[in-house]
Amino acid sequence: MPTTEPTKDQLLALYERMLLIRRMEERLRADAAAGNLPGAVHLYIGQEAIATGVCARLRDTDLITSTHRGHGHFLAKGGDPKAMMAEIWAKRTGICKGMGGSMHVADFSKGILGANGIVGGGFAIATGAALAIKLTHDTRVSVAFFGDGAANQGVFMECLNVSSLWKLPLVFVCEHNQFSEFTPSVDITSGDIADRARAFKIPTTVVDGNDVVAVWQAAGEAIERARSGDGPCFIQAHTYRIQGHLEAEDLFLAGGKYREKQEIDEWRKRDPVERQKQRLLAAGVRPDDLQAMDARIARTVEQAVQFAQESEPADPELAFDLMFVGQKA
Amino acid sequence: MARKRMIPAINEALVEEMSRDPKVIVYGEDVELAIMGDTRGLLDKFGRDRIRNTPICEATLTGMAVGAAAAGCRVVVHMMFSNFLYTGFDAIANQMAKLRLMTGGQAVMPITVIASYGGGGSNAAQHSDSGYPALVNLGGVNVVMPATPADAKGLLKTAIRGNNPTFFMEAGGRGGEMGEVPDGDYTVPFGKAATVREGKDVTIIAFGSMLKPAVEAAKKLESSGIEAELIDPRTLVPLDEEALVAAARKTGRVVIVDEARDRCSVASHIAAVLADKAFGSLKAPVKRVTVPNVCMPYAPNAEKRMIPDADRIARVATETARA
Structure with missing residues (x-):
């Protein structure tokens, strides 16, 4: 299959979405540091190219499962920044009415089956979605985003097996950010994770996860194959987690560390957002236009925060109605 | 009214609900041959798009139910022995029981999990638990405990038509019990002693x-x-x-x-x-x-x-x- 090159408009759209994720995450970082957010936040800074490149290839009706580091997937799949921000601020206007928070942003109307607080929790959900799609002869696809940490959960092997066996319309996207919470993955992982997919005869692509065009191209081919009924694909996107496992982790690491600052600085030079910006400038996009885009996004972020701040707190009594459909808890 | 055993009554409920709604699917370990007898014959009637054997991978079976429901199916998962709920417990406790609340009511999960419980067959401790108290404590799942063939059929139909995750606990040693079962379509409501x-x-x-x-x-x-x-x-x-x-x-x-x-x-x-x-x-x-x-x-x-x-x-x- 010849590799498709994105048009200039597509390049701009990819950049715009990555920049939205980046600016939202930067704002959340600041608000976490200021103590404005009630729970833990796990930021996606440095990994924006992966969610953006994959989701740009999906339809609204396609389904994704995400991770505890899920803001990027939510925004890339078309989730509303205001509703996400209000959720993280624990407001009743939040996308989950303040009942899920940062680790659980979901918008089923956009096919976002949710970020998930259980590492590896999305595998079987995405596989089940793909099974239903196949059994009902539908043309949707399902995508499981997960990290290198989740790849060590046993359920990963189970889902590789059934999805390959049943030729499910499923794309596995391993975001290899090199850390399993506070432990370098290399210390606790044997072999290459992509080899695990290969063992199940699943077509596998390894890409530079900090290059949104490379991800976009790999995802386009994988999703097309899955949609056509040929079975699952596996993409391993190499990247690096710039932020900690969660914000404010220094508070409880008590001076301990699991990586060197120099390593983080090295990876900052490969920043996926900056790389895409340079690509656009090289393609003749005017710097003023990119600045205007950034200003537009800054307003979107500001409006989202303002909406969150001005919204009413979550309604605790709602929990009793939300446990079941048509049945009080 | 006709006198029937419990397992045929359960089988009837499955056949009737699968005929009534093409979105109902059944999967689990060995459901095609059906060692419990309750899913026997479904393959011939409905084919592998509606009922299929799975590998032995309970963590995936329970999680898949959540995803398949999200994608539009009504899911019946057969877990065989209720002890195997434990190997599939992450998705039961952390996903199925919680996602509706956690998503602010977005997740709708028409899922029925069938599991056979209890002792009396010299199957030893790993096949004889009555694990439903743990399910009852989860909060977000219904738990039904039929004691008669009539209730088994009616409660299972209510479970399959409902929009909440429901655990249908089959009394293992009671599969042979006889009882009067009403003719025609009927359901038994939840929450009614x-x-x-x-x-x-x-x-x-x-x-x-x-x-x-x-x-x-x-x-x-x-x-x-x-x-x-x-x-x-x-x-x-x-x-x-x-x-x-x-x-x-x-x-x-x-x-x-x-x-x-x-x-x-x-x-x-x-x-x-x-x-x-x-x-x-x-x-x-x-x-x-x-x-x-x-x-x-x-x-x-x-x-x-x-x-x-x-x-x-x-x-x-x-x-x-x-x-």
Whole structure:
């Protein structure tokens, strides 16, 4: 299959979405540091190219499962920044009415089956979605985003097996950010994770996860194959987690560390957002236009925060109605 | 009405619901041949797009149900023995039971999980648990405990048509029980207890596999002049507290029978509810007849020692009636 090159408009759209994720995450970082957010936040800074490149290839009706580091997937799949921000601020206007928070942003109307607080929790959900799609002869696809940490959960092997066996319309996207919470993955992982997919005869692509065009191209081919009924694909996107496992982790690491600052600085030079910006400038996009885009996004972020701040707190009594459909808890 | 065994009644419910709604799918380990008998024949009728064998991978089976429901199917997952719920428990406890709340009500999960529970077959501890108290404690799942073929069929239909995750607990040793089953399409509502017999001296609360020995016990009591009220809650979540409290108030003396281990059992929960809401009417301590806090042994005589039977129920009920 010849590799498709994105048009200039597509390049701009990819950049715009990555920049939205980046600016939202930067704002959340600041608000976490200021103590404005009630729970833990796990930021996606440095990994924006992966969610953006994959989701740009999906339809609204396609389904994704995400991770505890899920803001990027939510925004890339078309989730509303205001509703996400209000959720993280624990407001009743939040996308989950303040009942899920940062680790659980979901918008089923956009096919976002949710970020998930259980590492590896999305595998079987995405596989089940793909099974239903196949059994009902539908043309949707399902995508499981997960990290290198989740790849060590046993359920990963189970889902590789059934999805390959049943030729499910499923794309596995391993975001290899090199850390399993506070432990370098290399210390606790044997072999290459992509080899695990290969063992199940699943077509596998390894890409530079900090290059949104490379991800976009790999995802386009994988999703097309899955949609056509040929079975699952596996993409391993190499990247690096710039932020900690969660914000404010220094508070409880008590001076301990699991990586060197120099390593983080090295990876900052490969920043996926900056790389895409340079690509656009090289393609003749005017710097003023990119600045205007950034200003537009800054307003979107500001409006989202303002909406969150001005919204009413979550309604605790709602929990009793939300446990079941048509049945009080 | 026709007399049927419980497993054929369950099978009928599956056939009727799969015929009624093309979105109903069934999967699980060995469901095509159906070692429990309940899914037998479905493959010939509906084909592999509707029913299929899975690998032995319970963590995936339970999680897949959540995803398949999100993508539009009504899912029936057969877990075989209820002990295998434990190997699939992450998605049960962390996804199925929680996603509706966590997504602010977006997740709709029409999922029915069938699992066979209980001892009595010398299958030893890893195949003999009555694990439903753990399910009851999760919060976000319904738990139904049919004791008769008629209730089994009607409750299963309600579960499959419903939009909430529901655990349908098959009383393993009761598959051969006969009972009258209504003709035609009918459902049994959740949260509605059944009064099995009326009496004025003592109230016996029993469900699932424990109803049959409780009925026998009530007959024994009758011969010694004790009239037992016998009530079957039928579903544990939702629980018909109103009916249980009314039945407790009626006699002021209550015995609860449960095949779960005693500690944090459903019996102990119901006892707590009655202590809370019927205290003023109680004339004797609420008694529990349960499996002791041991794992189910293999030897038939040791198993028999642990599982409540008619004699034990009758003894405790007599003491309670005369206390």
